[in-house]
Amino acid sequence: MKKLGIYVIVSFLVISGFVTFKEPGWTIEHFMDVSFIVGLVLLLLGLLIWVVRGGFFDIFHSSMRMLFNFGPNRRSAEEIREAGMLSELVAVKYHHLLIVGGIYIVVNILFLVIFY
Template sequence: MKKKVILFLTLQFLIVIIMLFQYKMLRLIDYINVSFIIGAIVLFIGLATYILSTGFFDIFTVSMRKVFVKSSRLEDVKSMRAPSEIVSIPYLGILQIGGATILMMFIALIFYYL
């Protein structure tokens, strides 16, 4: 939990730094724009990690290996590990941090329109 909070605060600090470099000032609309982009990138990475770890692409990967490899090296293809075995990154924390960043963006958006 402490690690997630530190990563979330680091992301918020990164958003402020990007705002200062890009827009040269701190405005709410700039925070909304930058936090949406950063949050979407983190969510995309988390979702891609989740999809890879579930084994969704394992059959596709094995099939493509069989198609593009000569028949003499077919044993090598069978001994290769599946993508779900290679990706062992815990995706839940990434999704929570990305979701929290998007949630902060929505809260800022509500304040912007009030």
């Protein structure tokens, strides 16, 4: 829970920085524009990491390793299999990205309902 708060604070500072440098005055519309984009990027990044860690691209990754295995550094099929799958290589946690991105999307939807 502590990390989630840190992610929210850091992302809010990023949004505040973009809003400050984008337009000279702070308005709710500027904040909504920037926070929607940041929330969408975090949400899509979290979903991408979730799909990769779930093993969806493992077969494609290992077949591309075998396909492009040529030249002086040619490895055996056993060495390629021992190198590991893509889902094992990606060690980034995606839960916090999904939660923070979802929070910003929900906040934007609430702002849209309230102000428009």
